[in-house]
Amino acid sequence: MQTTSGPPPAPKHTCPESLATVTIRPGDRDYDAVRHTYTRLGSPAAVIRVRDHQDIADTLAHARTTGVPVTARSGGHGISSRSTNDQGMVIDLSRLNTVEILDSRSGLVRVEAGARWGDVAAALAPHGLGLSSGDTGDVGVGGLATAGGIGLMSRLHGLTIDHMRAAELVLADGSLIRTDTEHSPDLFWAVRGAGTNFGVATAFEFQAQPVREVIVAMTVYDAADTAAFLTRWAAAVEAAPRLAHQFPDARRRSRRESSCGPGDDRVRRHRRDAGPRGSRPPIVGRAGPAQPRNRHSLPPAAARRARAAACAATADRVAPGLLDHITPPAAESMAALMKAAGMVQLRSVGAAVNDTPPTAMASSHRTQNFSLMAATVPALRDGLDEHWERLQPHLNGLYLSFETRTGRRQLQDAFPGPVLDRLVSLKAQYDPDHVFDNNFALPSVPFPH
Numbered sequence: 170m171q172t173t174s175g176p177p178p179a180p181k182h183t184c185p186e187s188l189a190t191v192t193i194r195p196g197d198r199d200y201d202a203v204r205h206t207y208t209r210l211g212s213p214a215a216v217i218r219v220r221d222h223q224d225i226a227d228t229l230a231h232a233r234t235t236g237v238p239v240t241a242r243s244g245g246h247g248i249s250s251r252s253t254n255d256q257g258m259v260i261d262l263s264r265l266n267t268v269e270i271l272d273s274r275s276g277l278v279r280v281e282a283g284a285r286w287g288d289v290a291a292a293l294a295p296h297g298l299g300l301s302s303g304d305t306g307d308v309g310v311g312g313l314a315t316a317g318g319i320g321l322m323s324r325l326h327g328l329t330i331d332h333m334r335a336a337e338l339v340l341a342d343g344s345l346i347r348t349d350t351e352h353s354p355d356l357f358w359a360v361r362g363a364g365t366n367f368g369v370a371t372a373f374e375f376q377a378q379p380v381r382e383v384i385v386a387m388t389v390y391d392a393a394d395t396a397a398f399l400t401r402w403a404a405a406v407e408a409a410p411r412l413a414h415q416f417p418d419a420r421r422r423s424r425r426e427s428s429c430g431p432g433d434d435r436v437r438r439h440r441r442d443a444g445p446r447g448s449r450p451p452i453v454g455r456a457g458p459a460q461p462r463n464r465h466s467l468p469p470a471a472a473r474r475a476r477a478a479a480c481a482a483t484a485d486r487v488a489p490g491l492l493d494h495i496t497p498p499a500a501e502s503m504a505a506l507m508k509a510a511g512m513v514q515l516r517s518v519g520a521a522v523n524d525t526p527p528t529a530m531a532s533s534h535r536t537q538n539f540s541l542m543a544a545t546v547p548a549l550r551d552g553l554d555e556h557w558e559r560l561q562p563h564l565n566g567l568y569l570s571f572e573t574r575t576g577r578r579q580l581q582d583a584f585p586g587p588v589l590d591r592l593v594s595l596k597a598q599y600d601p602d603h604v605f606d607n608n609f610a611l612p613s614v615p616f617p618h
């Protein structure tokens with residue numbers, strides 16, 4: 170992850186008059202509260218806290234005229250650290266944060282991009298509704314919903330974008346477009362997986378699901394024989410009912426598993442009876458009901474800022490990959506990786522995620538059962554890179570939202586051949602001047618196959 174510190178440079182350009190009251194610049198009282206993100210210390214020349222799509226259009230027009238770099242920011246949790254910059258403009262969507270229940274019986278909801286998933290869960294819970302999203306309440310809607318959304322309800326309800334019914338975007342020319350399966354369906358296909366390349370999303374419509382009581386459990390296993398344990402754990406996950414989502418944090422000798430699923434007797438029985446076969450009994454096991462919104466409680470703003478500064482100052486490389494299955498050789502490679510990396514996290518995906526056909530949207534990886542992520546600090550980076558290369562033969566694609574590198578290889582792993590080619594051609598149609606090239610930029614012409 171990138172880090173920048175020191176006093177911010179003086180702004181080199183002025184903003185249009187229409188944006189004067191919503192622009193925060195170096196030296197302004199609020200500047201320190203808006204310049205950084207969760208993963209990066211930034212020094213933008215201007216942060217525009219937009220009120221509506223017109224402010225976004227004005228900012229884009231100004232950026233295009235002056236050639237100043239511009240980036241959108243919703244929750245500021247992007248792992249690739251691209252939602253702030255140095256001496257550029259940031260379109261801050263945090264004011265566009267309304268969550269609206271359009272139809273409580275069908276579960277149709279409209280969520281503005283600047284809301285955070287904790288707000289969404291809190292607004293839906295009183296209606297007995299929930300939306301599959303990530304595991305962290307202060308992640309923003311805009312970044313996650315333009316990429317995928319792997320979370321605690323994925324095995325039961327799929328990815329966040331699998332429930333998207335429409336998206337509203339400001340395109341590079343400043344026009345506001347509402348896209349769905351009947352209106353500019355090719356753009357709607359692209360937004361669900363590669364959205365940041367096509368515009369600034371202002372709002373989404375989602376089909377929420379009935380979700381009432383949720384059981385959350387934490388189990389710690391002795392995993393001294395890590396590879397054997399991972400193989401057994403993977404088999405147990407693949408055999409588990411899709412109601413249960415396993416989400417382990419791997420440590421060198423023990424594994425902590427957080428599970429989450431609806432408060433359903435089948436899940437309770439599964440948790441009681443179906444630990445990884447052949448493993449020793451858990452060292453710690455706790456389970457209990459939780460309201461869906463409690464999985465997404467939002468920390469106070471000051472705590473969030475402090476955490477962001479700590480993360481930006483220490484975090485370095487994050488590497489993600491997807492796996493169809495965890496074979497014994499893959500488990501051996503992962504066990505070695507765990508000794509080298511700062512943190513390794515494995516999530517179960519599969520089940521409902523794989524019900525969506527791979528052609529339905531740009532997010533087309535629909536055979537995998539596991540998502541692996543390794544993170545490290547600078548001193549351990551070489552070790553991570555070396556072990557990650559050894560894992561490559563076992564990986565099948567990646568989820569861009571967990572990636573810090575933004576090059577050709579990442580695009581090719583995220584979007585298999587024909588998907589990437591189609592995205593490149595849509596980029597030429599919707600963003601021919603490459604205004605939205607800030608994160609995982611699609612090229613102008615397809616990569617040679």
Ligand SMILES: Cc1cc2nc3c(=O)[nH]c(=O)nc-3n(C[C@H](O)[C@H](O)[C@H](O)COP(=O)(O)OP(=O)(O)OC[C@H]3O[C@@H](n4cnc5c(N)ncnc54)[C@H](O)[C@@H]3O)c2cc1C
Pocket residue numbers: 206207240241242243244245246247248249251252262282302303304305307308309310311312313315316317318319320364365368369370371570571607608
């Ligand atoms: C602590 C933590 C936990 C996480 N947990 C999960 C998880 O459980 N599941 C999961 O799937 N992901 C998870 N992520 C990854 C997260 O989903 C992505 O990083 C996501 O992009 C963050 O969204 P954001 O709006 O907060 O990000 P931002 O930093 O605001 O933006 C990220 C990227 O999206 C672009 N962007 C933001 N808003 C818009 C918009 N409205 N229109 C167009 N482009 C936009 C930005 O320019 C940037 O390139 C986690 C990240 C962190 C830091």
